Amino acid sequence: MADFRIKLVKSFSGRKDDQIATAHSLGLRKIGDVTIQPDNAATKGKIAKISHLIEVTEA
Numbered sequence: 001m002a003d004f005r006i007k008l009v010k011s012f013s014g015r016k017d018d019q020i021a022t023a024h025s026l027g028l029r030k031i032g033d034v035t036i037q038p039d040n041a042a043t044k045g046k047i048a049k050i051s052h053l054i055e056v057t058e059a
Helices: 017-025 041-049
Strands: 003-008 034-038 054-058
Touching: 003 041, 017 041, 034 041
Parallel strands: none
Antiparallel strands: 003 034, 003 054
C-alpha cells in the first residue's frame, strides 16, 4: 500500500465546522500545507469529505 500526499489548495472561509475539523485532523492548517498520510479506509473517508479543498497524489 502506498501513501497519499495531500495538499490544501482552497481556503476554509465559509466552510462547515466538520470540514475544517477533518482537514485539521489530517494536519492541514493553511493553504499550501502538505501532509503524507497512509492509504487506509479512514484516510480515504477524510479525503472524500474534503475532496473539493485538497489535491491528492500518490507519495
